[in-house]
Amino acid sequence: MLYNEYVILEHDFTLTVPQIRASIERISAVLGTTYFSGDEIIRYAELMQVYSGAMREVSTKLENLDEEFHVRNFHNPIHHMECRLKSIESTIDKLKRKHLPINCDSIEYELTDIAGIRVICNYIDDVYNVAQTLAAQSDITVLRTKDYIAKPKPNGYRSLHLIVQVPVFLSTGPRLTAVEVQLRTIAMDYWASLEHRLRYKNDIDESRKLAHAQELLDCAHDLADIEQRMQHIHQDLG
Structure with a gap:
């Protein structure tokens, strides 16, 4: 094709x-x-x-x-x-x-x-x-x-x-x-969509927002690492 x-x-x-x-x-x-x-x-x-x-x-x-x-x-x-x-x-x-x-x-x-x-x-x-x-x-x-x-x-x-x-x-x-x-x-788009939803979510208290924001930051670091590993596999497969 x-x-x-x-x-x-x-x-x-x-x-x-x-x-x-x-x-x-x-x-x-x-x-x-x-x-x-x-x-x-x-x-x-x-x-x-x-x-x-x-x-x-x-x-x-x-x-x-x-x-x-x-x-x-x-x-x-x-x-x-x-x-x-x-x-x-x-x-x-x-x-x-x-x-x-x-x-x-x-x-x-x-x-x-x-x-x-x-x-x-x-x-x-x-x-x-x-x-x-x-x-x-x-x-x-x-x-x-x-x-x-x-x-x-x-x-x-x-x-x-x-x-x-x-x-x-x-x-x-x-x-x-x-x-x-x-x-x-x-992966970046997947993360950004959830972060955008959190940023404009006005019906939860600030402490929960901050907790989710920190968790999302941790997810961003994890995703960056996973993407690099998958990139290496993709390159190795040619």
Whole structure:
């Protein structure tokens, strides 16, 4: 079989202008402040279309790389991918946290994680091989790299984060657009999902949260050791 039957690309792309307007009106009503209006809503919708195009460009590149690895090495480095656009609520919340004006200029020129792709790989070497090969493509520019695998976060979180820039070709010409790419192994993703659930679990007392956080940190260390051992077996099998 000369194609990858395992990659599952989950899409969550653009909303229509009426849907965006309804969301913004709902948020404004809850918070008692008007966010975006008129032409800004249309511009926001156009921005989301550009970010969707950028995600498609990068995700297609990743799928092509995965198929090439399979043909050359009979091994698929990518288990699956997930794409998402940051929601209007999350975008407004981030702009407020960063003390930025809540408008389309701030979104376009100050934020780099509106479009996001999570790439779940099988082994640690796969993470770095996919990242390196993606970064080497002529129309990809890496703006920033954060390697939380080499240097995990204090809570045990591990992942490789890239902010890449890719041209999106529109009727008005190419538009350079940022996409956040998070690459991690299946084990790292498994751990991160549980840690995320704990972090946003508000109906348990703080002592239990702290106890679980420490246990999760211990699990992160155990998983890192297990992954290295499994990586060695995989390499030995060729």
